[in-house]
Amino acid sequence: xxxxxxxxxxxxxxxxFASCSEKEGVYxxxxxxxxxxxxxASYYQNRNxxxxxxxxxxxxxxKTLAESxxxxxxxxxxxxxxxxxxVNEKGEAYDEMVFTYDGxxxxxxxxxxxxxxxxxxxxxxxxxxxxxxxxxxxxxxxTFAFERKDGRVSRIVVTGDMEWMMDGDMDMQRxxxxxxxxxxxxxxxxxxxxxxxxxxxAGAKVEMSIPMELTWTxxxxxxxxxxxxxxxxxxxxxSFDDKSNPYQNFLFGIVDMMEGGPMYFNKNNVVKxxxxxxxxxxxxxxxxxxxxxxxxxxxxxxxxxTVEDEEDGEYRSEHVTTRYFEYR
Numbered sequence: 476x477x478x479x480x481x482x483x484x485x486x487x488x489x490x491x492f493a494s495c496s497e498k499e500g501v502y503x504x505x506x507x508x509x510x511x512x513x514x515x516a517s518y519y520q521n522r523n524x525x526x527x528x529x530x531x532x533x534x535x536x537x538k539t540l541a542e543s544x545x546x547x548x549x550x551x552x553x554x555x556x557x558x559x560x561x562v563n564e565k566g567e568a569y570d571e572m573v574f575t576y577d578g579x580x581x582x583x584x585x586x587x588x589x590x591x592x593x594x595x596x597x598x599x600x601x602x603x604x605x606x607x608x609x610x611x612x613x614x615x616x617x618t619f620a621f622e623r624k625d626g627r628v629s630r631i632v633v634t635g636d637m638e639w640m641m642d643g644d645m646d647m648q649r650x651x652x653x654x655x656x657x658x659x660x661x662x663x664x665x666x667x668x669x670x671x672x673x674x675x676x677a678g679a680k681v682e683m684s685i686p687m688e689l690t691w692t693x694x695x696x697x698x699x700x701x702x703x704x705x706x707x708x709x710x711x712x713x714s715f716d717d718k719s720n721p722y723q724n725f726l727f728g729i730v731d732m733m734e735g736g737p738m739y740f741n742k743n744n745v746v747k748x749x750x751x752x753x754x755x756x757x758x759x760x761x762x763x764x765x766x767x768x769x770x771x772x773x774x775x776x777x778x779x780x781t782v783e784d785e786e787d788g789e790y791r792s793e794h795v796t797t798r799y800f801e802y803r
Contacts, residue, residue, distance in 0.1 A: 499600040500580035502724045503549045506773050512799040514538040520791040627691055634684040694742035711750040715743035719772045
């Protein structure tokens with residue numbers, strides 16, 4: 476499984492879905508994704524130390540197949556993830572996510588190296604547990620507990636063993652972080668920072684718990700805060716369009732164990748995401764903008780743009796990724 480990330484499993488749930496009268500863990504949108512393609516471009520500028528002139532460089536990746544979705548009637552059966560290929564060619568598949576159900580509710584997602592199980596209390600999601608196949612133990616690497624207020628998930632407590640917490644490259648970590656942090660860029664950065672912070676203060680601890688508080692506006696999560704035992708704090712705020720999010724009710728961010736960036740539990744699509752992380756080294760703020768083209772109420776393309784400027788003014792970069800949605 477390619478290295479992806481964590482606080483994701485966290486938010487794709489609760490009445491986070493359409494209505495509290497509906498079962499959580501049921502994903503059956505009226506428009507179902509068949510394939511997702513991606514293209515990207517990165518633009519870099521470095522200042523010449525001697526002349527002071529800017530040196531430009533561009534790295535581009537043409538549109539190629541990133542994900543292939545297979546449906547069994549109204550249920551999502553599997554998602555195949557592909558490595559970047561050449562133009563008009565399919566890259567090599569590097570992972571396959573298989574979905575297991577109890578009735579209409581998803582109870583398990585299994586990849587090549589890891590799997591996640593989901594437990595319910597009737598209609599409501601109670602917990603999610605992450606396991607590594609290489610670990611010869613029945614104990615999960617991480618557990619996600621969902622707490623509610625006014626019918627919505629308002630708090631998520633992530634408990635993981637220290638080895639898992641310190642591994643900034645864990646695939647499912649990104650998955651879980653991406654459920655709460657609506658952009659891949661933010662999730663990947665958060666996991667890396669978290670891993671370093673935990674490593675410095677781990678001591679003899681066997682495991683650690685991280686609480687995350689969510690703020691709702693209407694049917695979208697517009698903010699969150701988290702604090703990791705005084706080592707790192709983070710907060711985010713988000714704004715949205717008024718169109719349908721094709722991932723709404725998609726409990727787990729498996730789809731974005733690649734390089735996408737929607738919030739799976741929101742009714743609408745994020746158009747701006749701002750996250751501030753404060754560590755022992757000071758604050759760091761990331762801002763990502765999203766633009767869409769639509770077919771009626773549904774997105775056909777999503778283009779994310781991230782701009783980075785070094786504090787010394789000697790380096791600039793801009794990263795643009797476009798995802799193309801093909802529906803059944």
